Amino acid sequence: MKIFSGKTVLITGGTGSFGKKFTHKILETSVKKVIIFSRDELKQYEMKQEFQDDRIRFFIGDVRDKERLYRAFDGVDYVVHAAAMKHVDACEYNPFEAVKTNIHGAQNIIEAAIDRGVAKVVALSTDKAAAPVNLYGATKLASDKLFVAGNSYVGDKKTCFAVVRYGNVVGSRGSVVPFFRKMKETGRLPITDERMTRFWITLDQGVQFVLDSFARMQGGEIFVPKIPSMKITDLAKAIGPDCEIDFVGIRPGEKLHEVMITEDDARRTIEHDNYFIIQPEFPWWQTPERHEHQLLKDGFKYSSDTNDDWLDIQGLQMLISE
Numbered sequence: 001m002k003i004f005s006g007k008t009v010l011i012t013g014g015t016g017s018f019g020k021k022f023t024h025k026i027l028e029t030s031v032k033k034v035i036i037f038s039r040d041e042l043k044q045y046e047m048k049q050e051f052q053d054d055r056i057r058f059f060i061g062d063v064r065d066k067e068r069l070y071r072a073f074d075g076v077d078y079v080v081h082a083a084a085m086k087h088v089d090a091c092e093y094n095p096f097e098a099v100k101t102n103i104h105g106a107q108n109i110i111e112a113a114i115d116r117g118v119a120k121v122v123a124l125s126t127d128k129a130a131a132p133v134n135l136y137g138a139t140k141l142a143s144d145k146l147f148v149a150g151n152s153y154v155g156d157k158k159t160c161f162a163v164v165r166y167g168n169v170v171g172s173r174g175s176v177v178p179f180f181r182k183m184k185e186t187g188r189l190p191i192t193d194e195r196m197t198r199f200w201i202t203l204d205q206g207v208q209f210v211l212d213s214f215a216r217m218q219g220g221e222i223f224v225p226k227i228p229s230m231k232i233t234d235l236a237k238a239i240g241p242d243c244e245i246d247f248v249g250i251r252p253g254e255k256l257h258e259v260m261i262t263e264d265d266a267r268r269t270i271e272h273d274n275y276f277i278i279q280p281e282f283p284w285w286q287t288p289e290r291h292e293h294q295l296l297k298d299g300f301k302y303s304s305d306t307n308d309d310w311l312d313i314q315g316l317q318m319l320i321s322e
Contacts, residue, residue, distance in 0.1 A: 108149060131259050144165070161219060163223070
C-alpha cells in the first residue's frame with residue numbers, strides 16, 4: 001500500500017460496486033487524490049454524499065471519449081480501469097455498444113495513459129474472457145489483448161499495463177445473489193442448469209488483489225487469483241433453503257462452467273501460492289529480474305468445475321451474510 005503514498009489514482013467506472021469499495025480502501029492510505037471517472041451524474045452525486053473526503057474528485061466522462069480521458073488523466077499516476085458493459089444479455093442485444101465501450105474504450109485508455117505519462121494501469125477483466133462464448137467475454141478478451149500489447153506501444157515512456165482476471169463477485173450490482181434474495185419471497189428460485197458451477201470472490205478480496213497487483217506488476221501480466229468454486233444449486237440452497245427450484249435452461253451466451261486459464265494459456269503461466277500470472281509473449285520478458293516462477297504442467301486448465309477449492313452451502317451462507 002506504500003506505493004500509493006502521495007499518488008493520484010483515477011478509477012474509471014468509479015461509481016460501481018468495485019469503484020466504491022476500492023475508494024474506501026485507497027482512502028485508508030496516504031494517497032494524494034482519488035478521481036472518480038464515470039458517466040452517471042446521479043451516482044456521482046450519491047457517492048459524494050457517502051464519501052466526505054476532500055481528496056476525492058469527480059469527473060463526468062465516458063471511456064469512449066478520448067479527449068475527455070486526456071483531460072482527466074492530466075497529473076494522474078495510476079489508473080484502475082473498471083468501466084465496462086458487463087451484463088451478458090445487454091451485450092448480446094447491443095453488440096455495437098459493447099464494442100464501443102469495452103474495446104474502443106480500452107484503446108482510448110491505453111493511448112491517453114501513454115501520452116499523459118500515467119505510470120501504471122490495471123484493467124479489470126472477467127473469467128468470461130477465457131475461451132469466450134458470448135459477446136461480453138469476446139470484447140473483454142480483446143480488451144485484455146489490447147492492454148497486454150499496450151506495453152509494446154510505450155516506446156521510451158514510463159507507462160506499463162497489466163490485467164486482473166477473476167470470477168463472479170458476491171453481491172455486486174447485477175449479480176445473482178440480490179436476484180435470488182428477491183425471488184426467495186416467491187418461494188421459488190429459477191436456475192438455468194443443475195450442473196452449473198462458477199468461481200466466487202468477495203468484493204474485498206477483489207479490491208485487495210488489484211491493490212496487490214499494482215505492487216507486483218512489471219507490465220504485460222494477466223493476474224489470476226486462486227479462488228473457490230461453487231455449485232449454483234448450493235447457492236440457491238444457501239439463500240432459500242425452503243424454496244422450490246425451477247430449472248429454466250441455459251440462457252444465450254451462458255456457459256455451464258467458467259474458465260480463467262485455458263490449456264493454451266497455461267503453457268506460459270506462472271503459479272504462485274495464492275495466484276497465477278499469465279505471462280505476455282514479449283521477446284524481452286524472460287529475463288532474470290522478472291517474476292520467479294514455476295510453469296504449470298501441460299494440460300492444466302483452471303476451470304470452475306475441476307477446481308480443488310469449493311464452497312459448500314455453509315461456506316456460501318457465511319460469505320453472503322458478510
